[in-house]
Amino acid sequence: MAAITSAMVKELRERTAAGMMDCKKALMATDGDMEKAIEWLREKGLAQAAKKASRIAAEGVVAQYVAPCGCTGVIVEVNCETDFVAKTDNFKNFANNVAKHIAKANPATVEEMMEQKFVDDETKTISDLISDATVAIGEKISVRRFARYKTEGVVSTYIHMGGKVGVLVEVACDEAHKDNEAVKEFAHDLALQIAAAKPEAVRREEVDSSKLEKEKEILRAQALNEGKPEKIVDKMVEGRIEKYYKEVCLIDQAFVKDGDKNIKAYMADVAKATGAELDIVRFTRFERGEGIEKRQDNLAEEIAKMAQA
Structure with a gap:
């Protein structure tokens, strides 16, 4: 042989x-x-x-998994071709299994994950599972991206609209309070906030400097185009940048459940009520299919191609 x-x-x-x-x-x-x-x-x-490999998979779900310890969390975007398949139990179960695998096997990249043996069946790799699912379901299936956090504090996830949006957030917390229900609720509220308000950074110093400078240029040009005197433009830009921070920085955003306070104030309230030492470490927000160009089929063109075949 x-x-x-x-x-x-x-x-x-x-x-x-x-x-x-x-x-x-x-x-x-x-x-x-x-x-x-x-x-x-x-x-x-x-x-x-x-x-099916050449087809465009832009539908699907963002799935999540949080380990029983509460210290490891995952969100993963798994794509298919149609919304119909994305809503089936078979597809959702497959996505959930991938999320659980990532939490347990800790791959660094999607490519590495594809070669790993599935944690619940070591006779198959994740690549094998995807091939099996593609055949069984009848559509191209792909794992696009994932985020995995492991922490000594608290992780929380939130899945919106059946998997259209998924959020993973990490909150630093002292050992004595990481199982506190109010702290867990705070972490979950953060995930919900991120899903709804789409922040780009936790705090101001984490905002991309090049993006911030570009925003200042745009705001300055807007003020000048409005005919504002040059001497007050800088002060106007400063005020508008403050508003910009309140839109893109999680800590400065108005809390979606109570518009009278921002997230920083909400965190301070929880810390005071529980005695916990809290800090927001990081977050990831995935929106299903964002950045994927969907193919627009033209019925007339399809019929013409069939006629020429």
Whole structure:
């Protein structure tokens, strides 16, 4: 029997989109013959995913997982082609399993995760699971991105509108209060706030400096175009930047549940009431399909193509 190399397995995977273990089995069954291995996979129904590889997967869900300890949290965007599939239990369960795997296996990248053995079934890699799901569900499925936080404090997640938006937030907290219900509620409220208000940074010093300078340039130009005297423009820009901070900095945003206080004041209230030492460390907000260009099908063009075939 011909030696089956990792390069051969890689090539077969690239050509068929089948799982790594399935590719290895196919090559072993066909004595290393690449073309016969492709036929073998097609006969087994394992190369069907390849036909779907060029499709655009812009629907899907953002799924979440928080470990029982409450110290590790994950959000992950898993895409499919249609909203119909995104709403099915099979797809949602698949996305939830991927989130749980990321929490337990701690991959650094999506690419690394694809090669990892699934934590609940070590006979399959995540790539194998995706190929299996693609065949079973009938649409292209892909894992686009994820965020994973591990902390000594508290992590919380929030999923909005059945997976359209997902948020992961980390709150630093002293050991004695990390299981306090008011502290947990504060963390959850932060996740809800981030989903609704779309902050770009936790605090002012974390706002991207180049973006801030660009904003100042725009505001200055607006003031001058309004005919404001040059001598008061800088003061006007300063006031408008203050408003900008209140829009993009989480700590300065008005609390969505109580517009009379900002998030900084809300955190101070919780700290005072519980005696906890609190700080907002970081957050990640994913919106399903953001940045993915959806294909716009033209019915007339499709009919014309079919007529020419």
